[in-house]
Structure formats: structure tokens, C-alpha cells
Amino acid sequence: xxxQATTNTGTADTxxxxxxxxxxxxxxxxFAATSLRAIAAKADVNLAATHYHFGSKKGLxxxxxxxxxxxxNTLRLEGLEKxxxxxxxxxxxxxxxxxFLPFKSADIISTIPGLVGRLHGExxxxxxxxxxxxxxxxxxxxQEALAMVLPQVDxxxxxxxxxxxxGSMIQILRIQSPLGIGSxxxxxxxxxxxxxDFCIAGLEQADLGKxxx
Amino acid sequence: xxxQATTNTGTADTxxxxxxxxxxxxxxxxFAATSLRAIAAKADVNLAATHYHFGSKKGLxxxxxxxxxxxxNTLRLEGLEKxxxxxxxxxxxxxxxxxFLPFKSADIISTIPGLVGRLHGExxxxxxxxxxxxxxxxxxxxQEALAMVLPQVDxxxxxxxxxxxxGSMIQILRIQSPLGIGSxxxxxxxxxxxxxDFCIAGLEQADLGKxxx
DNA sequence: ATTTCATTCAAACGACCGTTTGAATAAAGT
DNA sequence: ACTTTATTCAAACGGTCGTTTGAATGAAAT
Numbered sequence: 466x467x468x469q470a471t472t473n474t475g476t477a478d479t480x481x482x483x484x485x486x487x488x489x490x491x492x493x494x495x496f497a498a499t500s501l502r503a504i505a506a507k508a509d510v511n512l513a514a515t516h517y518h519f520g521s522k523k524g525l526x527x528x529x530x531x532x533x534x535x536x537x538n539t540l541r542l543e544g545l546e547k548x549x550x551x552x553x554x555x556x557x558x559x560x561x562x563x564x565f566l567p568f569k570s571a572d573i574i575s576t577i578p579g580l581v582g583r584l585h586g587e588x589x590x591x592x593x594x595x596x597x598x599x600x601x602x603x604x605x606x607x608q609e610a611l612a613m614v615l616p617q618v619d620x621x622x623x624x625x626x627x628x629x630x631x632g633s634m635i636q637i638l639r640i641q642s643p644l645g646i647g648s649x650x651x652x653x654x655x656x657x658x659x660x661x662d663f664c665i666a667g668l669e670q671a672d673l674g675k676x677x678x
Numbered sequence: 679x680x681x682q683a684t685t686n687t688g689t690a691d692t693x694x695x696x697x698x699x700x701x702x703x704x705x706x707x708x709f710a711a712t713s714l715r716a717i718a719a720k721a722d723v724n725l726a727a728t729h730y731h732f733g734s735k736k737g738l739x740x741x742x743x744x745x746x747x748x749x750x751n752t753l754r755l756e757g758l759e760k761x762x763x764x765x766x767x768x769x770x771x772x773x774x775x776x777x778f779l780p781f782k783s784a785d786i787i788s789t790i791p792g793l794v795g796r797l798h799g800e801x802x803x804x805x806x807x808x809x810x811x812x813x814x815x816x817x818x819x820x821q822e823a824l825a826m827v828l829p830q831v832d833x834x835x836x837x838x839x840x841x842x843x844x845g846s847m848i849q850i851l852r853i854q855s856p857l858g859i860g861s862x863x864x865x866x867x868x869x870x871x872x873x874x875d876f877c878i879a880g881l882e883q884a885d886l887g888k889x890x891x
Numbered sequence: 892a893t894t895t896c897a898t899t900c901a902a903a904c905g906a907c908c909g910t911t912t913g914a915a916t917a918a919a920g921t
Numbered sequence: 922a923c924t925t926t927a928t929t930c931a932a933a934c935g936g937t938c939g940t941t942t943g944a945a946t947g948a949a950a951t
Binding site: 692723724725726727730731 | 928
């Protein structure tokens with residue numbers, strides 16, 4: 466019922482406790498509907514600690530997101546690097562697997578999908594700076610790799626299709642997000658594989674049965 | 679600077695003025711970050727009018743959304759009905775066009791994309807009741823129609839792919855949303871056509887080049 | 892032992908929130 | 922003319938918000 470925490474002197478890491486609590490609450494209720502007081506209470510730390518460690522509420526969100534997405538992006542870029550230097554020719558499938566499969570690894574799966582899905586749904590004033598900071602490099606690198614294996618698709622067209630792919634990804638991350646209700650690790654992995662298949666088809670587009678205009 | 683409006687007696691329709699103002703602010707800032715005071719100020723009506731006409735903030739959001747999406751859903755169902763009774767065999771393309779093209783008609787295009795995109799990004803406690811109310815029927819009818827023309831895709835698989843399709847749609851609606859910056863009516867329409875092509879490919883999945891496990 | 896510096900703490904700051912109230916006002920019905 | 926009903930209004934209700942302050946506390950450095 467009360468707001469304050471029992472004196473908290475160096476037990477575990479205050480920073481990490483705040484990040485853990487904020488992560489769960491942001492995913493569940495969104496940024497605007499989550500108060501720093503609720504975060505501090507859940508983390509069992511003093512309210513002022515949130516500003517001391519993160520400067521502001523937006524700063525906290527950025528830190529929450531960066532902690533989780535940075536390892537994923539590293540895995541993505543490492544995977545792509547490996548593809549490019551291995552000698553075996555790249556395919557749309559191998560590129561997409563390098564892009565999506567890092568979501569499957571690590572034991573953090575429970576929060577990442579919801580976190581990514583949630584951030585994309587936030588107003589631009591909140592999401593845009595973070596999304597640009599975290600995703601610009603990865604997006605450009607993978608879009609270029611896809612352009613290599615899909616020479617028949619011009620760049621403007623590829624950019625559209627890449628957007629559709631990201632949208633499909635966000636949707637599946639959002640739906641499979643609350644790990645523990647109906648979604649298991651296996652159902653999540655299955656969804657990721659379906660996602661890869663769907664996007665390959667959409668990116669390549671067999672161009673059968675079209676009758677434009 | 680002040681909150682109140684110059685006496686407002688029966689000028690135009692108060693209800694509509696509130697809906698118009700709320701729509702713009704919800705799209706721009708999201709539900710939680712938009713205050714009823716800001717809505718009342720923008721609509722130039724008294725604060726209490728929002729509760730008088732809509733009962734609560736959530737009720738207002740539901741009304742805002744219903745006003746825009748109901749005509750779209752009507753066009754969708756009419757289009758599907760016409761396909762089913764016309765005699766000419768349905769295709770994935772004709773079904774998807776009946777589903778997506780209503781976004782292109784009407785002169786309300788400016789707000790609808792952002793509205794749909796925004797609502798999907800809101801926390802479940804806000805979005806779920808509205809999305810279920812507005813989309814359950816349309817989703818089921820179109821999913822069944824697709825099942826007819828894609829007999830080779832089993833129903834569980836089709837449900838996955840339908841989700842991916844919705845995700846692609848949301849993404850393009852979100853990106854093309856602030857009509858007037860870089861997005862024109864033509865670029866929006868072009869995006870819609872690309873969306874249809876992408877989703878047809880994903881739904882049908884030529885099944886070429888797969889090497890699953 | 893004393894200074895230094897990072898961290899935690901309770902308390903408060905001013906602002907804004909959704910909602911309610913009850914009187915004032917207008918329009919319609921009789 | 923009077924009553925009824927629907928709408929608008931200013932003002933306030935009790936709470937919650939992000940952020941700031943300045944003292945207390947602890948460990949490390951000298």
C-alpha cells in the first residue's frame with residue numbers, strides 16, 4: 466500500500482532492479498501509462514533513484530530498450546558477417562534467418578518481443594529517436610544484403626517490401642509476446658519460422674497471377 | 679493559454695467537434711498522453727461535454743474509432759458479398775483488394791491509417807475491447823473466403839499468414855499516416871497496391887526454394 | 892581520522908489528470 | 922404561460938504525475 470521501500474543500501478544493483486521493473490511495466494501498460502512511482506515500487510527502490518540513474522523517464526525507456534536490443538543486433542550483424550565471408554552464396558532465406566533468429570536465442574525472449582512491439586506502437590515523439598538510434602545500422606546493412614540476392618527487385622520496391630516485412634515481424638512479436646499465457650517457446654519459434662517463409666515469398670514475389678491495372 | 683471556450687450555444691455539433699479534435703490528438707500523441715482538457719480546448723467546447731456525450735475517456739476513444747472504421751468495414755463486407763455472388767471465381771487477389779481498397783475511398787484517408795495503426799499499438803486493456811468489437815466479423819469472413827481459394831493451406835497455417843498480413847497493413851498505415859508530409863494520396867495508393875502484392879505472395883507461398891529442417 | 896564522492900532517502904514542488912456537481916441556459920411539448 | 926427535457930457551463934473533487942531538493946548514509950581515498 467505504501468510507496469517507500471525498506472531501507473535499501475547496496476542490495477543488488479539498483480540500476481538493474483529499476484531496468485527490470487520498468488521493462489515489465491512498459492511492456493504491459495505502455496510508456497505514458499506507466500509511472501515512475503509504480504516502477505520504483507516494483508523495483509523496491511527510492512523514487513528519486515530513477516532520475517539519479519537515468520536522468521528522465523525517456524532516458525529510462527531508452528536504457529531499458531538498449532539493454533535488450535543491443536545483444537540481438539550484435540548477433541544479427543555477426544550472423545550477416547559470417548554469411549558474407551563464408552564463401553557460400555547468400556540467399557534471401559539465409560539473410561532473413563540471420564535477421565530473425567537472434568530473437569530465438571538467449572533467455573530473454575520473454576520480454577524482447579513485447580518490448581519491440583510496444584515501442585513501435587508508441588507516439589513518434591517517444592519511439593522515433595530510440596528506433597533510429599538502435600535500428601538504423603542493422604536496417605541498412607540487411608537491406609543492402611537483400612538487394613544483392615534480389616537483383617530483379619529495384620531499390621524503391623525493396624524498401625516497400627522491407628517495411629511490410631518489419632510489420633509482419635512486429636505483429637508476431639506482439640501477439641506472441643506475453644510468454645506464459647498460450648504461447649510457449651516452441652510456438653514462438655514456430656511463428657518465427659512461419660514469419661521467415663511469409664517474408665521470403667513476399668520479398669521475392671513469384672510474379673505469377675498478377676494483372677496490374 | 680486559458681482552458682475555457684467562448685460561450686458555445688448550439689454552434690455546429692458539439693459531439694462531432696469533440697470527435698474531430700479527439701481523433702487528431704489520439705493519432706498524434708496516443709491515448710494515455712492525450713488529456714480530455716486538450717481535446718475540449720481544441721474542439722472549443724466545455725470540458726464536461728466530453729463526459730456528457732461519451733461517458734468516459736475510453737468511451738470517447740471507442741466512438742472516435744467506430745465513426746471511421748464502420749464505413750470501411752461496410753465497404754469491405756459489401757465488396758466480399760459482391761465477389762461471392764457474382765459468379766466469377768474468387769481469387770486471393772480479388773479478396774485482398776476487397777479487404778484493403780476501402781482504405782483508398784472516402785475522403786477520410788488522412789486520419790484512418792493513423793487511427794488503425796495507433797490503436798493496434800495501445801496496451802491491450804485499451805485496444806482489445808475495441809478491436810474485437812470492430813474487427814471480429816470482418817476478420818472471420820475474410821479468413822473463410824481466403825480458405826476457399828487457398829485449399830492447399832491448412833487453417834492453422836492460414837491463421838499465421840493472416841496475422842502477418844495484418845501486421846504488414848498496420849505498418850504501411852502507420853508509415854503513410856501523416857498525410858501531408860511526404861505522403862501523398864498517390865503514394866498511399868501505391869503503397870496499398872504493393873501491400874496487396876506482398877501479401878498475396880506470402881499467403882500463397884509458391885513453396886519454391888524451401889529447405890525446412 | 893578525515894575528507895571525498897557516489898548513492899539513497901523522505902519530502903515536497905507545481906502542474907495536470909479524469910470525473911463530478913449543480914446551477915444556468917436553451918429548446919420542445921403541453 | 923408553464924413544464925419538461927437536453928445541453929452547456931464554471932468550478933471544484935481527490936489523486937497522480939515527473940522532477941527537484943537537501944540532508945543522511947555509506948564506502949573509498951588520503
